[in-house]
Amino acid sequence: MLDLAESYVLLNRSGKTQRDVLRGRTLINLFFEDSTRTRTSFELAGKRLGADVLNMSVSTSSVNKGETLLDTAATLNAMNCDLLVVRHGDSGAPALLARKVDAGVINAGDGTHEHPTQALLDALTIRRRRGRLEGLTVAICGDVLHSRVARSNIFLLSAMGSRVRVVGPPTLMPADVERLGVEVFHDMKAGLEGCDIVMMLRLQKERMTRGLIPSFREFFRFYGLDAEKLAYAKPDALVMHPGPMNRGVEIASDVADDPIRSLIREQVEMGVAVRMAVLDILSRGSRNV
């Protein structure tokens, strides 16, 4: 998948398109949670492959979210769509949908469970810069507890042979996370020591209501990525963030905007290419390719 995505990167840069891949296919972006970046990325990926793309944003403020979910599934099924890209605030919602619809379902982020295409684009970004994933040390830092990006990256990067660390305060670490094959650090400087890649996570501000950390300024002091903490990583360590960033909370602006060390914009570019590869490969069965 990463190899195919690589070829789509080149195609995108050359300005050519391959609109015959998904010609006549319908892709629906079904977003129960706000997202500009991921939705746009999937939309662009679908359109570049020639699919008819429809965006549906479903309000999650309605009283019974679940009823909306399955009702929507029934509606979409009746419309005979081919690919369904789903973002939902609850873990497992795309899995539930996948059992109820005929279309291929792609998880675009579910609750605190997984965000597979984000991990794929992160892997692609790292591989393009470093030439490999195997043997690299990657530190995933911040709110690991609520992060689907962290989980998907842990699974993917470990499978590809990277050494994964997670760094954050104990209250933002999920139970038994070390059983996922990662090393756990609560001291960020120790956690960044000798790292090739520093992957920052978005602090879920809405979770602050549960009082898991005392304040943003305290969080930034101990777990925000600034030049001083980054200095503990390898001299050529690269910085990533899935976006959108909370500047001054988990990452300092000068680090985020560093043209040499920050990969944040490149991640966005890779996102489109990876999603093209995902749509291409996952629709092959139904296209008899």
Next chain:
Amino acid sequence: MSDLLIHNVRLLDPASGLDTPGAILVRAGRIADLGANLGRPDGATMVDGDGAVLCPGLVDMRADVGEPGGEYRETIASAAAAAAFGGITTLAALPDTNPAIDDPALVRHLRARGEETGSLTILPYGAATKGCRGEELAELGLLHEAGAVAFTDGARAIGSARMMHLILSYAAGFGARVVQHPEEPSLAEGGAATSGELATRLGLPAIPAAAEALMVARDIRLVRLTGGKLHFAHVSTGEALDLIRAAKADGLAITCDTAPPYFDLNETAIGNFRTFAKLSPPLRVEADRLAVVAALADGTIDAVASDHQPRDADDKRLPFAQAAAGGVGLATLLAVTLAQVQGGTITLMRAIELLTAGPARLLGATAGSLAKGAPADLCLFDPERAWQVEDGKLPGRAQNTPFDGRALEGRVLGTWKSGRRVFGA
């Protein structure tokens, strides 16, 4: 009603220790005689048990029967059908209904509704607090007088230490038992699975297993303070069971039950977000399941209850964290418990004790024994007959079984309530 003779059976009565081939004679709805060498009275209806086990009708000390207020999930009539299928003739109904059973009239109403079924005695729990809200004492004395068998807030833990102190003290004045859902609410709030690797992988909001032991430890201390009688429902962790074992050894009036999911399943039953396996308390790790099995064998656990929690399909067809917790259990109570006998962890006598004499003693009920003169509430089952649990095909309205697909051995062949056959051909 003519006399009834059920012969060619293995009589099994944990209350008296009886375990013998023989027959049982029922006259006017009561057990007239039983034993190995029973004559055949003229005109008696004969039932050939074909060597199956005949035991007292099962006593289920914890079930939600849907009424009042949850009739879309289950009704007393549909629960009674499921109970008869499962060999259950007496059932203690939880009070956290809508409205809650916090008024003496509702206690009498539930008892009467049970009698109307003709197949099931309903023993109502009284609410420990008004509306089961945990804020003010319910009228425990009046509820007790009306026939409430014990006091509990059902699936809601009595969270405030002060409130539990009050309830234990006050209920002790009537000699009444208090039943706790042992789970520290501030740790359990919003949780959907037991904290640990599985919940972390699935990204589910988690409850530390210690939430149970924390509450058990606190409440044991409150029993020491008040001299009250306390029962812990559906205990599911080894740590809590250790505390209960020690408290019993100290002579405190502490008892507990568990439910079949906690000794037959572990958290992996959740699989890929299977909401039918979402229970409260949540399923635990394998080590805790084994601890529950050990406690069934060593006597720490006094009863096995169905913990029947009927749910509407729409309450379960939701993303896991939003889905309602709870599983149905009336139809599978006996067979899942018998799986422990087949597995060699407990004897058949012990299994039936946990389902009859054990809970009957806790509820102060006369049911659960094969005593001469007692109402002929009977359960005839073949401990080896195989069947498979299939949701959608269970008796009763609600179908949310955590055991869907489970192959079981042990099938009820006949259920009698006061001598009248209410299940089986």
